[in-house]
Amino acid sequence: MHTPVVYIHGFIGHLRFPELSTGLPHGYVHAPDLLGYGPFADAAPSRMSIAHQADHLAQWIDRELGGKPPVLVAHSAGAAVAITYARKYPHRIAALVSAEGNLAPSDAFLSSRLAPMTVQGVSEWLEGARRDPGSLLTSDGYRLTGNALDRLSELLNHQNAQTIHAAARAVLMETLRPGYSADVMMVMAHVPTFLIYGERTPQGMGVPPRLRDMAEGEFIIEGTGHAMVIERPEAVADAVAKVLARVQ
Template identity: 35%
Template sequence: MSAHDKPIVLVHGLFGSLSDPKILAAFGNDDVHAPDLIGYGRNRAADTSSLSLLDQARHIADFISGLGAGRVHLVGHSVGGAVSMLVASHFPELIESLTSVEGNFTLKDAFWSGQIAVKPVEEVAGIISGYEADPDAWIAGAGVQINDWTSSLARGWLANQPPSTIKAQAKAVVAATGEPTYLEAVRGILQSDIPVYLIAGRRSAEGWDVPDWANDLCTARINIADTGHLMMAESPNAFAAAVLNCLSYR
């Protein structure tokens, strides 16, 4: 793969990180980054008691500015797709292109976050403890085949953030995508000069609540064959290839 002229920034979803070396290596020679959101990974000690999705967007904007490379190709997965939409809406000067990988468009997309958002943090912790007791079953539930790497990935994703972060992030995405102004902002981005690409796993594509106008206005849409919502865990190479294929559109 040949490198693109701008860095690629990957924004992870509700659990885990996209910084796994195998995922990053799939992008070949491209300059790719996968920062932790507030409350995750190296930022797990951050106060998330009043976290908003716009806080996360500002955090990613600060990361992009810190790269010193000007505009970037921003790629957001699931909840990270909603964060990325807010980055593009509030900080368009930082965005060369935007790719939503089954990013949350509506509360239908955020259905699981909606369930988590209203639970006491102790109950959220209990749910996550159940996943941690059998991480293979947790990730296999999304259609991921279990091998040494995906088993390790599942454990790492589950350990990457405390339950308080999961609850806070769930509340934040429900609050943001539940506002009518959110889809108005999405439409504004799609009608702007920023190229917008939509990527889904073919198995999960029908469940992605993308408005018809978003499919019509996007620069390109790709459904990755033989994958579901966690396509980067099922096939890092296919995930990276889909992103890079999108960036070849002009």
Template identity: 35%
Template sequence: MSIPNKPIVLVHGLFGSLNDPKILAAFGNAEIHAPDLIGYGRNRRANTGSLTLLDQARHIADFISGIGAGKVHLVGHSVGGAVSVLVARHFPELVESLTSVEGNLTLKDAFWSGQIAVKPDEEVARIVSGYQADPDAWIAGAGVQINEWTSSLARAWLANQPASTIKAQAKAVVAATGEAVYLDAIRSVLQSDIPVYLIAGRRSAEGWDVPDWANDLCTARLNIADTGHLMMAEDPAAFAAAVLTCLSYR
């Protein structure tokens, strides 16, 4: 499998970060980056009171520009997939290819964000605290087998952002994906010169709300065997191989 000609930038979902040594190492010699979104990790103290998905897209665009490599292969997981669509739509000069890994393509995909977005702040904080009290149960609920690494990963993901970020990001996703212009953005990117790849876990693929026209227009679609929505936690090597396989398409 050839090494991509441009850096790969991984954009994480509603919880956590993809900046984990085991996940990154699975990409071998490829240049790989996994920045924190606004409100996450090193950016956790940022003001998220009026956060929009376009703010997150601009943040990622600034990160890509800072790499200094010109274009990158952009890979967005879940909520990060929605952010990545907006990066490709508004900053196409920075995107060599776009890979949506069960990215939120419709409001139906963002059902969990939709539930969080309307809950009082105190209830969101209680939900997150409940997850943090039993990280193994939280990640196992997504089909991830518990071992020393996945247990540590669950704790790190749950600690990577405050509950206020979860609420703000959820509201931003619902606001963006609920607008017809968002589907127009997806279609525009698919009809552009940017290759678009769709990746899902085989167990969760059926629940991914991908419009028929998106399946028809994408460059390639892959389902990763024996995995679900958190495929990078279940099998980092298979996740990386799927991404690299897509990027080998011409």
């Protein structure tokens, strides 16, 4: 029996691109929507706290996986959800993979920009991004093109401005919370944790050296930055396959 893989998306979009399953056991790769996204789009902003999202994830894992501990692969803001899940349910996770996840406040670069805005301000930002996604710069100043740009367009259309606003605020509040760094260290001390970075991203992306020292391993995705899950999703899947080989 294979260990299931569960991708956790950030506060924009989803992670259901087929390339993210490349080389992974068929039928064991999942990418559920968090509250505010997809079939859960009607969730009230008050339900989009990181704690609520972690409980929502736990309920999904119980329902869809029969509670079998998965490898959680969390991209960007999704790492805050994964850390909270792992802290609350330490025996219901096989390993954690942080794909440039928000393990430190300095990682939440887009959240810190959008969270202070009004919902109307985020709506205007989103409308502009949808009209011209090619104008958006990644955190490393890179413009996406080709398939990555098509995937970005899909992500921008997956939720409304109210969800982005509420989720950005939730991520920023959680990562700035006193005790968040201690929670990250506690999880990494008890759960096998692996780190994935894009080649263009400054090494560590704000993650303190002590956390990098605690990781079981690191993977660099060549030719990518923070948006590696849409730039080279098949390479991310290859890194996840290597993690699976080590923890199964």
